[in-house]
Every structure is written in C-alpha cells, then in structure tokens.
Amino acid sequence: MxxxxxxxxxxxxxxxxxxxxxxxxxxxxxxxxxxxxxxxxxxxxxxxxxxxxxxxxxxxxxxxxxxxxxxxxxxxxxxxxxxxxxxxxxxxxxxxxxxxxxxxxxxxxxxxxxxxxxxxxxxxxxxxxxxxxxxxxxxxxxxxxxDLSATAEFRTVVDAVTVAEAEAVVDALAGLHARFWNTDRFDGDLWELAQRSPAEIRLGDLIRRKFIGTITGHTAGIIPDDQKRDCRIFFERSADIDAFWASQPRTLIHGDTHLGNLFFEEGRPGFLDWQVAMAWPGIRDIAYFVTASLEADEARRIERELVRRYVTRLGDHGVDTDGDHMWTLYRAAITEPWLAFVCTAEAGERMQSFEISRVGVERAVAAVEAHDSFTVLRSLIDAPSSIPAG
Structure with missing residues (x-):
C-alpha cells in the first residue's frame, strides 16, 4: 500500500x-x-x-x-x-x-x-x-x-462592525496572541492545539476536495472562475501550505473570528466558541475577522491601518514583528475565511442559513479579488524566502 x-x-x-x-x-x-x-x-x-x-x-x-x-x-x-x-x-x-x-x-x-x-x-x-x-x-x-444574555450584544455574519469596534477587536487579538507568542506550552499542556495527525490532515483534504473541487452550491454564481480554479491549491498542495504557515511564529488563535462568535459590552469585544482554537500564526485571526466582519469597501479602506495597528499593539506587548511581512501574510491569510465560507455554503443550510453563508462568501470573494490572495499564497509556498512586498 x-x-x-x-x-x-x-x-x-x-x-x-x-x-x-x-x-x-x-x-x-x-x-x-x-x-x-x-x-x-x-x-x-x-x-x-x-x-x-x-x-x-x-x-x-x-x-x-x-x-x-x-x-x-x-x-x-x-x-x-x-x-x-x-x-x-x-x-x-x-x-x-x-x-x-x-x-x-x-x-x-x-x-x-x-x-x-x-x-x-x-x-x-x-x-x-x-x-x-x-x-x-x-x-x-x-x-x-x-450567561451573557442580559449584558452582551450579539450579532451575526450579516452584520458589520464600526471602525472603533474593529480597532478594539484588533487590540484584543493582539493581547491574546502576545500572551501565547511562540510559547513552549505548545510542546507541553497545549500540545493538542498544535498537532494534527496525518489521518486528520488527509481527511481535511478529502473534505475540501468534496466541497471546492467542483463548486455548485447556492453561491457558485458569485465566485469568479479564476477563484474556483485557484482554490484547488487547498487540497492539491495542503502539505506545502501547512509547512509554510508552520514556519512562521505561532500563537494561540481563536480560529473562527466572525461576528457570530463575538459579543460586545459597551463597545468592548469578547470571544465565544473556541472549538477551533489552534497554534497558528496570529495574522489568520486578523484576516478572518476583517474579511468576515466589514463591508467590502470599508474593509479595503481601513484594513492596512488595522494590520499596522496589530503590529504596533504586538510591539506594545513586547513582540517585535515586521509590518511589511505581516501585511503580506495578511493578504495570503484571506484565503482562510474564503475556504471556510465557501465550504459552509456548499454544505447547504444544514450548516448555516443561506442568507448568512452568502454574505460571508460575498465578502471573502471581494477580499481575495482585491488582494489576489491565491497568487500571494502560491508565491509564499513556492519561494518562502522571497516574500512579495504587496
């Protein structure tokens, strides 16, 4: 065999x-x-x-x-x-x-x-x-x-955040990521958040191939043909993608930072549902949140400043990072919410209502198109030592 x-x-x-x-x-x-x-x-x-x-x-x-x-x-x-x-x-x-x-x-x-x-x-x-x-x-x-039902405000993916709320979420995520930045706990009590077995990885590839190998669901018409073609990288080169991200500094990330998993208390954000928490580069949380939680035009207007803010806040917590490098990683990481939203839409209403999944796909498609994110991702895994400036 x-x-x-x-x-x-x-x-x-x-x-x-x-x-x-x-x-x-x-x-x-x-x-x-x-x-x-x-x-x-x-x-x-x-x-x-x-x-x-x-x-x-x-x-x-x-x-x-x-x-x-x-x-x-x-x-x-x-x-x-x-x-x-x-x-x-x-x-x-x-x-x-x-x-x-x-x-x-x-x-x-x-x-x-x-x-x-x-x-x-x-x-x-x-x-x-x-x-x-x-x-x-x-x-x-x-x-x-x-029980937060009496004190917190909850939203769904179809909603959006204000600029001030987006900044507050970025600040909060920077604090989370700084706490666990390259922690040795991923080799200790948190090792299960840092490991996936070969069987799990292969199963993920099979699921991706089923959902995005041929996209036919209710959002198929809003996904450009080039994205339908380029997304095959997720199951054709998943090992290379994993190897690249594993080469970057890792931290504890939430992994699913859309508005349905957040709450607000007088403008202060909080985070729910940590079921896909993992050891991964923190920029994934930022890219996921911005892509999922802002209207496309607003995201394009403020996203670079939000990434700069994230780098600055990490520095305030003692974590030094390169802003240009982080921006390039952000552009590539936009493919992650794209994958999540398209797979959810392809799974049908048993996973998420059509109204919600469609909004997620629309925002992710716009973000990938604006940043040519699949091209950036491919360039990173082909030549990780020569990262494009973006």
Missing part, C-alpha cells in the same frame, strides 16, 4: 472509530463523567463536578436549549456557592453526525483546552468559565459558562 493510500485508510479508520465511539456513548450511559444532554444535569452532578457538598446546590432547572455544532442550554441555579443564578451550558451535539464530527476534529477537546489555557486571567474577554471537563474515554466535553 502506498503512503497516500495508507493515510487515506487511516482517515477512514479515524471516522469509523469516532462513529462507533459516539454510537456506543449514546447507547451506554452508565459510568459517564459528563452528561450527554442537559436533562442529565442534576443538582447532585453539578455539586460533584464542582467539588462542593451536594447540599450546596439546591436545584438546577433548564430554561431553554438548542443544538447545532454543540448542545447549548441556559440553566437556572439555586445554590449556596459562588455560582450566579443563571449559567450557560455546552455539551456534545444532539445530532449523531454532528457528534461524530465533533469527535473527529476534537472540537470539544480544543475548547476545553482553550479555557484551561486562559486560567483565571484571560488575555481577552471571554465568558467566565466555572467548569471545563472532558471524559477522554467517551470524548464527551462539558463547559459551564457565564
């Missing part, structure tokens, strides 16, 4: 393993450390999980719940502890296939690790985390978070 076929077989084995794990997990509930759904969250379980006497938690009531890439619920809690009266709960998704997907790509594991990495002093505003636990055998995860 050739190496490529072996890795493909390993990818199929990975999916099969996690499919059986999720199936068995749902069928055999006895002995689980983490609830499978919000109905299993009792006062006694919560007390045990928090390490407090069972008498300290009087009651836990589910106020509302819904499930997508994770199962989310709002809880009313009566207790004699430090817990507030209302909490936000995240558990494995109810849908079986989404449960398998979460296991395959370790989405719950990454979010638990991210909250654990922040500790009691997060470098960015996140919901306060009261509990972050994983059952490693079942690969179930539970997060018990601050």
């Amino acid at each position: 050739t190496p490529a076929l072996l890795i493909t077989a390993q990818s199929i084995g990975l999916v099969t393993t996690e499919a059986f794990r999720a199936l068995a997990d749902r069928a055999i509930g006895f002995g689980a450390k983490v609830p499978l759904n919000e109905k299993e969250v009792s006062a006694s379980w919560l007390a045990d999980a928090l390490g407090v006497p069972r008498t300290a938690i009087e009651s836990v009531t589910v106020v509302d719940a819904h499930s997508g890439t994770a199962n989310r619920a709002r809880l009313a809690v009566k207790s004699d502890t430090h817990l507030p009266d209302s909490l936000f709960l995240k558990l494995p998704p109810r849908n079986y296939l989404q449960h398998v997907l979460m296991n395959v790509f370790r989405l719950g594991t990454k979010e638990v690790l991210a909250y654990g990495a922040f500790g009691d002093d997060p470098p960015v505003r996140t919901p306060r985390c009261y509990l972050a636990v994983e059952d490693t055998l079942r690969r179930r995860n539970v997060l018990l978070l601050e």
Whole structure:
C-alpha cells in the first residue's frame, strides 16, 4: 500500500472509530463523567463536578436549549456557592453526525483546552468559565459558562462592525496572541492545539476536495472562475501550505473570528466558541475577522491601518514583528475565511442559513479579488524566502 493510500485508510479508520465511539456513548450511559444532554444535569452532578457538598446546590432547572455544532442550554441555579443564578451550558451535539464530527476534529477537546489555557486571567474577554471537563474515554466535553444574555450584544455574519469596534477587536487579538507568542506550552499542556495527525490532515483534504473541487452550491454564481480554479491549491498542495504557515511564529488563535462568535459590552469585544482554537500564526485571526466582519469597501479602506495597528499593539506587548511581512501574510491569510465560507455554503443550510453563508462568501470573494490572495499564497509556498512586498 502506498503512503497516500495508507493515510487515506487511516482517515477512514479515524471516522469509523469516532462513529462507533459516539454510537456506543449514546447507547451506554452508565459510568459517564459528563452528561450527554442537559436533562442529565442534576443538582447532585453539578455539586460533584464542582467539588462542593451536594447540599450546596439546591436545584438546577433548564430554561431553554438548542443544538447545532454543540448542545447549548441556559440553566437556572439555586445554590449556596459562588455560582450566579443563571449559567450557560455546552455539551456534545444532539445530532449523531454532528457528534461524530465533533469527535473527529476534537472540537470539544480544543475548547476545553482553550479555557484551561486562559486560567483565571484571560488575555481577552471571554465568558467566565466555572467548569471545563472532558471524559477522554467517551470524548464527551462539558463547559459551564457565564450567561451573557442580559449584558452582551450579539450579532451575526450579516452584520458589520464600526471602525472603533474593529480597532478594539484588533487590540484584543493582539493581547491574546502576545500572551501565547511562540510559547513552549505548545510542546507541553497545549500540545493538542498544535498537532494534527496525518489521518486528520488527509481527511481535511478529502473534505475540501468534496466541497471546492467542483463548486455548485447556492453561491457558485458569485465566485469568479479564476477563484474556483485557484482554490484547488487547498487540497492539491495542503502539505506545502501547512509547512509554510508552520514556519512562521505561532500563537494561540481563536480560529473562527466572525461576528457570530463575538459579543460586545459597551463597545468592548469578547470571544465565544473556541472549538477551533489552534497554534497558528496570529495574522489568520486578523484576516478572518476583517474579511468576515466589514463591508467590502470599508474593509479595503481601513484594513492596512488595522494590520499596522496589530503590529504596533504586538510591539506594545513586547513582540517585535515586521509590518511589511505581516501585511503580506495578511493578504495570503484571506484565503482562510474564503475556504471556510465557501465550504459552509456548499454544505447547504444544514450548516448555516443561506442568507448568512452568502454574505460571508460575498465578502471573502471581494477580499481575495482585491488582494489576489491565491497568487500571494502560491508565491509564499513556492519561494518562502522571497516574500512579495504587496
């Protein structure tokens, strides 16, 4: 068997393993450390999980719940502890296939690790985390978070930010990235955020080929033919792309900085849903945010200044970077939100509503066209030592 076929077989084995794990997990509930759904969250379980006497938690009531890439619920809690009266709960998704997907790509594991990495002093505003636990055998995860529904403003991808809000997000991301810039924790307690197995990489290539090898979904008509052709680089040369980005300084990034994963409190940004947190060059978060969260004309008007601001803020935190180099990386990194939005649109409404996915694709297409981002990316992986000035 050739190496490529072996890795493909390993990818199929990975999916099969996690499919059986999720199936068995749902069928055999006895002995689980983490609830499978919000109905299993009792006062006694919560007390045990928090390490407090069972008498300290009087009651836990589910106020509302819904499930997508994770199962989310709002809880009313009566207790004699430090817990507030209302909490936000995240558990494995109810849908079986989404449960398998979460296991395959370790989405719950990454979010638990991210909250654990922040500790009691997060470098960015996140919901306060009261509990972050994983059952490693079942690969179930539970997060018990601050309920922001009464204090925060939430938006979706179809919305946009003001210039002041964009600057505030860039400042916040610079603080996050500076905290973990080239940290040796990626070889220690955060190693799972820095590693992908060959099977995971190959599986990603197969998924990309399925979604963007031939683009036929509801946004196909707004994607230029040259972008449909150039995007094949994502599965034809994924190893080269990964090798280039791995050669750059890495930090802890959020990985999915669109407006649906942000909230605002009196203009101050906060970040939700850390399921794709990873060790990667920080400029990816900036490119993703600007591309997804600003109207195209406004993004083109202010994006260079936002990248300069990012470089300056990193410097304020003691991280020295080259502004021209960072700008070139930004232009190449715009291909990442393009990939995410086009794949989401190709997956159909089971992943995202057509209204939302279309806006994301429109903004990403405009950004790639303005910066010739696929050409920049190709030049970087062909000759990383001679980066174009841009």
